[in-house]
Amino acid sequence: DQAYAGRASSQDLEFADRYVTHFLAGGALPDAELEFDLDTELLARMRIEDIVEALVGLRDGAELSAVVIGPDDGAIPSEAALEATIEAALNATIDPRPDQAVIGDTLLAAPDPVAPAAVKNLPLGVTELVYPNGVRVLYVQTDISVNEVFMGAASPGGLSRVADEDVPEAFLIADIVGRSGAGAFDRVDLETFLSGQVVSLFPYIDVTAEGLLGNSATEDLETLMQLIHLTMVAPRADDAAAAAVIGEFRPFADSPEDIPGLASTLELIRQRWGDEPRYSIILDTEELDSFDIDAGRDVFRSRFGDAGDFVFSFAGDFSSATFRNLADTYLGTLPGTDRDDAWLDFQPDPPSRVIDETVAVGDSEQGFVTFLFTGEFARDPQTDVQVELLTLIADVRLRDRIREALSATYSPFLSTTTVEEPDDLIETFLQVSGDPEALDEIVAESLATLRNLASEGPTDAELATARSQLARQYELTSNEWWVEQMLFFANHPDESLEGLFQRFAIIDETTVADIRELAAIAFPSSEYVLVRQVPRQP
Numbered sequence: 450d451q452a453y454a455g456r457a458s459s460q461d462l463e464f465a466d467r468y469v470t471h472f473l474a475g476g477a478l479p480d481a482e483l484e485f486d487l488d489t490e491l492l493a494r495m496r497i498e499d500i501v502e503a504l505v506g507l508r509d510g511a512e513l514s515a516v517v518i519g520p521d522d523g524a525i526p527s528e529a530a531l532e533a534t535i536e537a538a539l540n541a542t543i544d545p546r547p548d549q550a551v552i553g554d555t556l557l558a559a560p561d562p563v564a565p566a567a568v569k570n571l572p573l574g575v576t577e578l579v580y581p582n583g584v585r586v587l588y589v590q591t592d593i594s595v596n597e598v599f600m601g602a603a604s605p606g607g608l609s610r611v612a613d614e615d616v617p618e619a620f621l622i623a624d625i626v627g628r629s630g631a632g633a634f635d636r637v638d639l640e641t642f643l644s645g646q647v648v649s650l651f652p653y654i655d656v657t658a659e660g661l662l663g664n665s666a667t668e669d670l671e672t673l674m675q676l677i678h679l680t681m682v683a684p685r686a687d688d689a690a691a692a693a694v695i696g697e698f699r700p701f702a703d704s705p706e707d708i709p710g711l712a713s714t715l716e717l718i719r720q721r722w723g724d725e726p727r728y729s730i731i732l733d734t735e736e737l738d739s740f741d742i743d744a745g746r747d748v749f750r751s752r753f754g755d756a757g758d759f760v761f762s763f764a765g766d767f768s769s770a771t772f773r774n775l776a777d778t779y780l781g782t783l784p785g786t787d788r789d790d791a792w793l794d795f796q797p798d799p800p801s802r803v804i805d806e807t808v809a810v811g812d813s814e815q816g817f818v819t820f821l822f823t824g825e826f827a828r829d830p831q832t833d834v835q836v837e838l839l840t841l842i843a844d845v846r847l848r849d850r851i852r853e854a855l856s857a858t859y860s861p862f863l864s865t866t867t868v869e870e871p872d873d874l875i876e877t878f879l880q881v882s883g884d885p886e887a888l889d890e891i892v893a894e895s896l897a898t899l900r901n902l903a904s905e906g907p908t909d910a911e912l913a914t915a916r917s918q919l920a921r922q923y924e925l926t927s928n929e930w931w932v933e934q935m936l937f938f939a940n941h942p943d944e945s946l947e948g949l950f951q952r953f954a955i956i957d958e959t960t961v962a963d964i965r966e967l968a969a970i971a972f973p974s975s976e977y978v979l980v981r982q983v984p985r986q987p
Contacts, residue, residue: 451647451666454596456481460925552642556675557632562777572946575935576769578776582785583757586776587935589764591928596667598765599928601936602677603660604758608727609793609871611654611748616726617736618745619752621694623652623659625742626749628690631679635687643672650676652753656727657792657870659752660759664928667767674779677761681753681783686746695740701731706810706985710880713808713819713982720804720978721821727795757785760939764931794871799823800976807981816885817982818892819878822899824970826875828867830948832967834919834955836875839967840865841915842907843899850898851881855890859883865971875971885983892979899972906965916956923952 459481470476479487515535519525526534565578571587578586611619627650630639650663650673661680665673706712714730722728732740761780763772800823828836840863847861861881868874879899883891907915934949 451596453481453485454666455594456485458592458594552634552638556634556642556672556679559778560678560782562774563781564777565781573949575938575946577939578773578781580781580785582781582783583759583787584780584783584785585760585939586780587760587762587939588769588772588776589931589935590767590769590772591764591931592766593764593926593928593931595766597664597928598667598670598673598763598767599664599932600673600677600761600763601660601662601932602759602761603658603936603940604752604756604760604790605658605792605870606752606758606790607654607658607792608656609795610752610790611727613726615744615748617732617739618741619654619748620729620732621691621698621740622686622745622749623654624694625686625690625745626680626684627651628693629685629687631676631685632683634679635685636690646672648672648676650680652680652749654748654752656795667765670765670767670772671775671779674775678779678783681756684746684749684753686742686749688742691740691742691745695737698732699734699737702734702737705731709813709815710817710819710882710982712810713817713880713980716806716808716980716982717819717821717978720806720980721797721799721823723797725795725797754784755786755788755790756780756783757787758790759783759785760936762932762935762939764928764935792870796871799874800978803975804978805981806979807983809983809985812984812987814885814984815882816888816984817880817882817980818888818895819880819980819982820895821978822877822879822972823976824875824973825873826867826970827873828869828875830944830951831955833867834952835959835963835967836865836867836971837919837922838912838915838956838959839902839964839971841918842911842964843902843968843972845914846902846907846911847879847881847895847898851891851894854894855883855887859891861895877971888981888983892981896974899968900974903965903969903972903974906961906968909961912959912961912964916959920953920956923956 467476467478471478513535515531517525517531563580563582565586566581567577567579569577569579571577573589575587575589578588580586608616608619628636630636634642646669647666648663648669649665650661652661653659661677663673663677701708701711705715711731718728718730761776826832843865844861844863847863851859851861859881861879863877863879865875865877868876879895881891881895934946938944938946938949
């Protein structure tokens with residue numbers, strides 16, 4: 450039903466995928482109406498017995514294979530024990546699942562709505578609501594995709610407002626809450642309630658902010674609003690969800706050297722941010738073992754329990770009247786104060802010299818070279834576009850140059866981003882995998898390529914290609930893009946919404962000299978971190 454409702458807004462990529470499948474594999478090409486009729490007819494005829502038969506057919510279609518992976522410390526059962534376990538499971542008598550408790554038709558009783566204290570009509574059809582509790586809501590109606598709504602929310606603070614001893618709990622708690630249900634609904638109950646709807650919501654906590662990301666079908670927007678309200682007012686952090694999240698992190702904590710590229714990334718982080726826990730990307734074994742779920746719950750409540758400095762943004766094909774009523778009911782009623790909760794600066798200064806380290810881990814025949822360049826840089830809408838152009842140009846030139854110079858198929862990964870909080874910086878992460886014996890050559894070619902961009906700039910042809918690529922990307926405006934831009938505007942009142950659509954003009958006006966000057970800032974030649982990862986010697 451959801452796919453059929455959005456048939457008039459299908460993206461070009463969907464058609465392209467279908468044409469490829471049709472040409473290469475003979476896939477059918479029905480129109481939306483015929484496909485909907487065929488699918489719904491099949492679903493209407495399908496019986497439980499048909500599904501069971503299909504599952505049994507998969508089981509009986511081939512001999513059973515079992516792959517067991519674990520630490521080499523004797524913890525893995527013997528082959529005989531595994532065979533006995535599998536045999537017992539295949540011959541076990543399983544009692545029928547008990548009937549599930551009846552779940553109501555709403556997640557919570559609707560609070561009495563609270564009208565906004567101010568309504569602002571902004572350019573480009575954007576409306577801003579300001580509620581007495583301090584909550585700000587920006588929304589725009591679009592026809593980009595039928596029956597679709599995307600949302601985002603953000604509040605300053607994040608990990609910077611968490612005590613050092615609670616950072617490990619803060620690191621995992623948003624994921625745990627996202628897997629634990631909400632309010633009186635545990636995860637199973639919530640999934641059962643949402644099984645007939647299109648709704649998702651994910652909380653997050655990063656270094657300087659916390660927030661929510663979500664989406665729904667237009668017809669399920671009220672459920673999304675209810676879930677937002679419950680997640681902030683009555684979050685759950687269940688022990689089972691905590692165990693699952695910790696279990697997923699444990700292999701990275703126990704043996705980071707066994708994950709390709711991870712050891713060098715961890716060393717890079719240590720060299721750039723030292724022991725500051727808020728900039729870690731994984732927890733260590735001791736932190737996982739001592740994880741305190743109660744402390745995690747306290748952290749989540751402190752970050753999300755006061756909505757007074759939250760900004761929400763929504764984009765989709767909803768009606769304004771319906772949206773306003775739902776926002777008044779579920780967002781205007783969130784608890785909120787005017788507390789001073791701005792982010793704090795825990796970020797160490799970037800290194801003022803070249804740091805070149807080597808880590809020897811594992812027995813893989815693959816090596817890694819990882820760079821982090823950091824420069825001082827105050828961004829604006831014009832330089833945002835120029836940073837994207839520089840990234841496209843540098844990525845292509847690195848790939849072509851390294852392959853040409855080294856006669857190898859190494860594929861560099863390059864990411865250049867601007868950071869405003871807590872410091873105005875431009876950061877470039879570059880990682881290249883390759884033969885451990887050729888890492889010096891990879892380093893030399895990588896540095897030479899980036900330094901040439903900083904001294905000479907791109908060629909006219911490179912800039913023209915990047916302009917064309919970026920313009921095509923900008924043509925694919927999405928509801929997610931609108932959500933991101935409204936959140937950005939809400940935190941940058943000195944900039945205009947109209948500037949969002951000046952990007953094409955900026956692309957055309959950007960010169961080779963602009964990219965050269967930006968590259969000199971983004972790729973400083975005497976201030977960066979370099980980590981080489983090589984196999985451990987036997």
